Amino acid sequence: MTQTLPTPLKAAGLMVLAGACFALVNIGLQSATMLHGASAPTVTFWQYLIALLFYIPWIWRNRLAVLTTRQILAHVLRVALAVGGVQLWTLGLAHVPIWQAIALILLSPFFVTIGAGLVLREEVSLQRWGAVIVGIIGGMVILSPWSDHFQIAALLPVAAAALWAASSVVTKQLTHRDSTETVTIYLLLLLSPANALLAAGSGFTLPEGTLWLVIGAGLLTALAQHTLVRAYTLADAAFLQPFDHLKLLFNVGLGALVFGFLPDGNMWLGTALILVASAYLLSHEVRTRPGSAAQGA
Template sequence: MTQSLPTPLKAAGLMVIAGACFALVNTALQSATMLHGASAPMVTFWQYLIALLFYIPWIWRNWTAVLSTRQMITHVIRVVLAVAGVQLWTLGLAHVPIWQAIALILLSPFFVTIGAGLFLGEDVSLHRWGAVVVGIFGGMVILAPWSDRFQIAALLPVAAAAFWAASSVVTKHLTRRDSTETVTIYLLLLLSPANALLSLGGGFALPEGTIWLVIGAGLLTALAQHSLVRAYTLADAAFLQPFDHLKLVFNVGLGAVVFGFLPDGNMWLGTALIIVASAYLLNREARAKPGSAAQNA
């Protein structure tokens, strides 16, 4: 008789799988855009359409959740913000090394904290504002705008982090009245039409050599999201956070092997500041809500 793994170990394993899948997705996207010249809107459209096909059975089983909302406009706003985030992220991967993009996307929790304080009326203590300042300073160290090597395109992952954070803030607002199933299904159903509108000008044909890269990115996106959500249902965010940060290692490693992108010292210092500050933020959140369940937006 085979003994099943303990629940925390399952959750940690799922988080590691999600991080590895996302690293492979980023490598495929960067290959398609940076090396093969595919446009970011086109690649993003096919990536999320393929991921949507993966979720169709689940959407069908939970279809009644679609009819329960009275916040349609807010759902649309959330999708617009999410689409801006994924489009800017893919566009960023077309211009900046993976290690820089993935390090800067770690800024997203700080933008969430700012948005929650300004727009949701959440109490943001002086300690949390201090963590936000440290995290943003870490992002400045990675960007190094004072350096001759700085390029404007490096701000694209930062903008993606900001839009994803704004989407997360809207998600918090939505979940006050709608179920998780309703919020998730509307995102899945509306992402592809929104991405399609942005791809109209360039057509939908993928350049030769990118088709399997994009198909792989779509399937891995679905697997990564499924693993991520499942992990958060098994364990809380404070336990899972160190395993989530492993995605940085995966992305840096694949970037070095596939593209020869080697991070400099600023990346390690800036990332350390961001991780320490985000861990502190998460710890304060866990202490403020000891009984709350972890959610991932």
């Protein structure tokens, strides 16, 4: 008789698997760009085109969803922001240690809160603004702009986090009128053409030795996204968040193993501030939205 895992445990396992996949993606991207000199726009184009091919059967099954929207311009805006985020992220990995990049990308929830308050006009309490300030201080500690080792390229992951947060804010607006399938399909279909436009300047040819790195990154991106969505269908974000943060350890470990990138003390202090502040933001959401505890599906 076969025993099935409890739903929360399965969701946690899927979240950990997604984090491990994303860490391997980052290692592949950094190897292709930093070690082999591949153009970041070209690598990003092929990565997401390969991921798109993975989703073609699902897109075909849900193809009628694209006809239901009346928010085309908002979809285009969301994709433009997402494209900017992925391009800056890959460009950042070409220049900064992976531990610094992944720690700074944790700032994204704070940018979402800022966008919700300033753009969506949602009510943001003083406590939440305080958490945002603490998170940003944590980011400053990681960046250490006062240090001789500071480089402007370290701001690229911060800019990526801001653009991804802006994309999340637009997504929230889109889901008020469009289904999840519609929002997802528009992102998948428009992402590759937009990336192609940016890659046209540097060409679409990959340096020798990077093809399999990029193919692997594309397939793992699709697997990670699929696993992530599945995890969120099984349990609530409040339950899954601690498991999502494990991706930091995966990235730090792989970065040290593959590239010899060892984080300094500022990384651990800054990350601790970011995690404490983001945990407070999440707990605030749980308290203000009854019924958001982890549930099986």
